[in-house]
Amino acid sequence: MSSVRKQAELARLAARKIAPLRRAVKDVALLAIASKLRANVAEIAQTNQRDLDKARASGLGEALLQRLTLGPAEVEATAKGVEYIVSLPDPVGSRSEARRLDNGLLAGKQRLPLGVIAMIYEARPNVTVDAAALCLKSGNAVLLRGGKEAEETNQLLGRLIGEALTASGLPNDAVQIIPATDREGIKELLSLSDLVDLAIPRGGEGLIRFVAEHARVPVVKHYQGICHMFLDASADPEKAVPLVLNSKVQRPGVCNALECLLVHEDAATALLPKLWTALKEAEVEVRGCEKTLKLLPLARIATEADFGAEFLAKILAVRVVRDLDDALLHIGRYGSNHTESICTESYANAERWVNEVDASCVLVNASTRFNDGGQLGLGAEIGISTSKLHAYGPMGLESLTAEKWVVYGSGQVRV
Amino acid sequence: MSSVRKQAELARLAARKIAPLRRAVKDVALLAIASKLRANVAEIAQTNQRDLDKARASGLGEALLQRLTLGPAEVEATAKGVEYIVSLPDPVGSRSEARRLDNGLLAGKQRLPLGVIAMIYEARPNVTVDAAALCLKSGNAVLLRGGKEAEETNQLLGRLIGEALTASGLPNDAVQIIPATDREGIKELLSLSDLVDLAIPRGGEGLIRFVAEHARVPVVKHYQGICHMFLDASADPEKAVPLVLNSKVQRPGVCNALECLLVHEDAATALLPKLWTALKEAEVEVRGCEKTLKLLPLARIATEADFGAEFLAKILAVRVVRDLDDALLHIGRYGSNHTESICTESYANAERWVNEVDASCVLVNASTRFNDGGQLGLGAEIGISTSKLHAYGPMGLESLTAEKWVVYGSGQVRV
Numbered sequence: 076m077s078s079v080r081k082q083a084e085l086a087r088l089a090a091r092k093i094a095p096l097r098r099a100v101k102d103v104a105l106l107a108i109a110s111k112l113r114a115n116v117a118e119i120a121q122t123n124q125r126d127l128d129k130a131r132a133s134g135l136g137e138a139l140l141q142r143l144t145l146g147p148a149e150v151e152a153t154a155k156g157v158e159y160i161v162s163l164p165d166p167v168g169s170r171s172e173a174r175r176l177d178n179g180l181l182a183g184k185q186r187l188p189l190g191v192i193a194m195i196y197e198a199r200p201n202v203t204v205d206a207a208a209l210c211l212k213s214g215n216a217v218l219l220r221g222g223k224e225a226e227e228t229n230q231l232l233g234r235l236i237g238e239a240l241t242a243s244g245l246p247n248d249a250v251q252i253i254p255a256t257d258r259e260g261i262k263e264l265l266s267l268s269d270l271v272d273l274a275i276p277r278g279g280e281g282l283i284r285f286v287a288e289h290a291r292v293p294v295v296k297h298y299q300g301i302c303h304m305f306l307d308a309s310a311d312p313e314k315a316v317p318l319v320l321n322s323k324v325q326r327p328g329v330c331n332a333l334e335c336l337l338v339h340e341d342a343a344t345a346l347l348p349k350l351w352t353a354l355k356e357a358e359v360e361v362r363g364c365e366k367t368l369k370l371l372p373l374a375r376i377a378t379e380a381d382f383g384a385e386f387l388a389k390i391l392a393v394r395v396v397r398d399l400d401d402a403l404l405h406i407g408r409y410g411s412n413h414t415e416s417i418c419t420e421s422y423a424n425a426e427r428w429v430n431e432v433d434a435s436c437v438l439v440n441a442s443t444r445f446n447d448g449g450q451l452g453l454g455a456e457i458g459i460s461t462s463k464l465h466a467y468g469p470m471g472l473e474s475l476t477a478e479k480w481v482v483y484g485s486g487q488v489r490v
Numbered sequence: 491m492s493s494v495r496k497q498a499e500l501a502r503l504a505a506r507k508i509a510p511l512r513r514a515v516k517d518v519a520l521l522a523i524a525s526k527l528r529a530n531v532a533e534i535a536q537t538n539q540r541d542l543d544k545a546r547a548s549g550l551g552e553a554l555l556q557r558l559t560l561g562p563a564e565v566e567a568t569a570k571g572v573e574y575i576v577s578l579p580d581p582v583g584s585r586s587e588a589r590r591l592d593n594g595l596l597a598g599k600q601r602l603p604l605g606v607i608a609m610i611y612e613a614r615p616n617v618t619v620d621a622a623a624l625c626l627k628s629g630n631a632v633l634l635r636g637g638k639e640a641e642e643t644n645q646l647l648g649r650l651i652g653e654a655l656t657a658s659g660l661p662n663d664a665v666q667i668i669p670a671t672d673r674e675g676i677k678e679l680l681s682l683s684d685l686v687d688l689a690i691p692r693g694g695e696g697l698i699r700f701v702a703e704h705a706r707v708p709v710v711k712h713y714q715g716i717c718h719m720f721l722d723a724s725a726d727p728e729k730a731v732p733l734v735l736n737s738k739v740q741r742p743g744v745c746n747a748l749e750c751l752l753v754h755e756d757a758a759t760a761l762l763p764k765l766w767t768a769l770k771e772a773e774v775e776v777r778g779c780e781k782t783l784k785l786l787p788l789a790r791i792a793t794e795a796d797f798g799a800e801f802l803a804k805i806l807a808v809r810v811v812r813d814l815d816d817a818l819l820h821i822g823r824y825g826s827n828h829t830e831s832i833c834t835e836s837y838a839n840a841e842r843w844v845n846e847v848d849a850s851c852v853l854v855n856a857s858t859r860f861n862d863g864g865q866l867g868l869g870a871e872i873g874i875s876t877s878k879l880h881a882y883g884p885m886g887l888e889s890l891t892a893e894k895w896v897v898y899g900s901g902q903v904r905v
Contacts, residue, residue, distance in 0.1 A: 095846050176867060182866050185845075187878075189878050189879070190878070272878060288706070291703070295879075311901070313901070318901060320903075321903035321904055322903075430600075433602060434894060435894055435895060436896075437894060437897070438897040439899060440899040441901075441902045445597075445897055446895065451591075462708070463602075463605070464687070464708040465708075465879045468894065469895075479852060479882055479883065480850060480851040480861065480882075481844050481853075482851060482852070482854065482856050482860055482866075484853065484855040485855055486726070486733060486855050487855075488732050488733060488736035488740070488859075489859035489865065
């Protein structure tokens with residue numbers, strides 16, 4: 076038996092043991108993990124430094140080196156993150172939709188853990204701890220396959236988490252690090268349809284496409300966030316300018332940042348010059364369509380590739396559109412089902428937007444940056460799904476569970 | 491472009507058109523389908539007869555021929571089924587979990603159709619109509635790939651449904667028959683991850699495994715129904731005997747029929763002889779473990795293969811177990827996460843059963859036959875999922891939809 080399969084089999088056994096645990100037992104283990112991280116901050120930082128040195132020597136860029144860093148400040152933030160997960164309610168065991176059937180049966184649904192979850196991710200070693208904590212809280216075992224740049228850090232984190240689990244009386248196989256060898260190892264993990272219940276890839280598009288292509292297990296995936304805002308003819312300029320600015324620059328490198336602004340032609344003359352001033356001040360590069368350029372002659376002309384691009388930087392594509400239908404067509408063609416916001420004072424157009432746009436989060440007069448598990452009240456999130464199956468949008472603890480039917484009877488038979 | 495891809499692209503366009511339709515518009519189209527079927531009953535029956543003749547000539551067995559039959563009685567039942575779907579509520583557009591966030595945003599979830607669904611099934615041509623009606627009602631387009639034995643019947647049904655859609659002002663590409671050529675065609679359909687949102691296989695285990703193996707699109711699948719009932723030490727004989735009998739013989743050939751009975755050793759002496767009499771009367775063959783044979787010397791001895799077998803016939807495997815834990819171990823090893831029932835008067839054991847058994851439907855003192863969309867109050871069902879992702883258990887209209895986040899603001903930005 077391969078070592079990946081062996082790890083998955085141990086995870087399956089551990090999953091059965093932790094699935095029925097009460098919240099209090101799981102929370103104690105999570106607190107032990109947080110303590111363990113704090114108690115070993117020096118060793119973690121030293122180990123991470125070795126990963127960083129190797130990565131720097133191999134020519135990894137500054138942005139990736141920053142993601143790879145797990146120094147004392149990051150360890151403390153990660154431990155706090157685990158404690159925050161302790162504060163969240165446990166979805167397992169909750170009941171819903173209980174109904175009394177005509178024959179007297181009481182039928183409803185009860186949440187249960189998914190079982191074994193495979194996380195496949197890249198540089199950030201804090202994901203190792205975050206994902207372990209979210210999976211444990213929701214009663215799942217997890218196989219963590221991080222990036223090879225973070226291998227030594229991840230192995231240490233895995234060992235520390237395992238020790239905390241053992242000390243809390245939980246099976247340490249509930250959290251396992253899959254060695255980051257080559258992509259063959261990921262393929263094998265993704266082939267274990269009898270042992271892995273869900274794979275969650277997190278990282279660049281290349282990794283996610285690789286996972287989607289090779290998975291024989293269910294995958295919840297998030298491709299790009301090509302997020303739009305549409306400024307309708309009736310958009311209130313007092314709202315429009317701050318909304319565009321916040322959506323674009325509050326954190327330009329993330330998936331719910333604005334990438335393309337659509338402006339109703341009747342509002343363009345009034346809004347675009349105001350926006351130009353604000354965007355210039357925030358050092359945003361505007362790439363506009365021809366109609367935009369007539370109003371903003373200093374803007375750069377957009378190429379076809381700028382529409383549908385995920386810049387993840389202070390760049391904004393701008394297109395003047397004829398009307399709401401034109402905006403909806405643009406989004407149907409270039410959007411990525413992630414986050415789409417309208418700025419309007421029209422009731423009818425707000426309702427059409429909400430009903431007709433197919434995206435994991437559809438907003439009215441609100442920043443695109445609100446499509447986030449924390450912001451929407453889910454507590455922590457393990458990812459954002461842009462495919463509709465199982466979860467659509469931010470995935471919190473509940474997305475790591477399913478519902479089974481439970482039926483209470485007193486001897487009923489079917490007639 | 492291949493013809494399958496072309497069909498899927500047309501389905502995608504049709505899906506966009508029908509997704510925002512109101513219930514009334516969809517119901518009118520469904521009623522038109524029912525009328526169309528009734529108006530063309532003679533042609534349907536004749537066409538089906540040709541499929542039947544071919545199938546009989548090629549040596550298809552009686553059971554399969556019966557499934558393939560779509561005569562006047564079956565057409566009427568199918569039309570009635572469509573009318574029943576008209577009576578069900580439309581899940582699309584419904585809101586849930588609306589919450590007011592601290593910043594004044596109102597955030598909630600709204601149901602939307604999945605998009606394009608691929609149904610891959612075997613002999614029964616009534617599935618063509620049932621699936622089309624369920625998908626349309628929930629605002630989805632559907633690609634129907636039935637068995638080649640039913641090809642001529644399915645093509646006719648597809649044409650009639652298309653005519654009813656056109657007459658109702660809906661795009662007839664919303665329901666399309668994929669020609670039943672060879673399994674390469676299924677593979678291609680399953681590879682269209684940009685166009686197909688969900689594949690639902692219905693049929694024998696071979697077909698379902700083939701779909702799971704080749705799918706690059708999400709699949710909701712149902713393998714076998716290896717359903718157990720556990721008669722606890724405290725089981726009430728007045729309930730136990732009718733429950734076992736109903737679970738086994740009310741319809742032995744279906745997935746929620748009982749296949750294996752587990753009996754607590756303290757209850758075996760009292761219960762097994764009573765059960766033997768009832769089962770013999772119902773012509774059920776008992777295949778028992780050694781302990782069972784001591785109490786029922788006329789029963790056949792069970793082989794290892796009888797445990798975990800889906801007989802789909804009047805055969806029942808019986809094992810005497812030490813206690814509840816022993817029963818849970820047996821189910822963990824041989825069960826298929828489908829339907830598991832306990833017969834007990836013990837509160838503690840009932841709760842342990844409900845909480846610890848991992849199956850799409852877990853019952854207490856009720857027949858396994860209740861794991862059914864109609865019985866559980868879902869209205870119609872399009873299948874029963876034994877995998878936890880997206881749906882677990884009977885899939886009604888709601889399982890053909892997802893939820894997106896909708897957020898109403900008044901200019902909120904993220905701080």
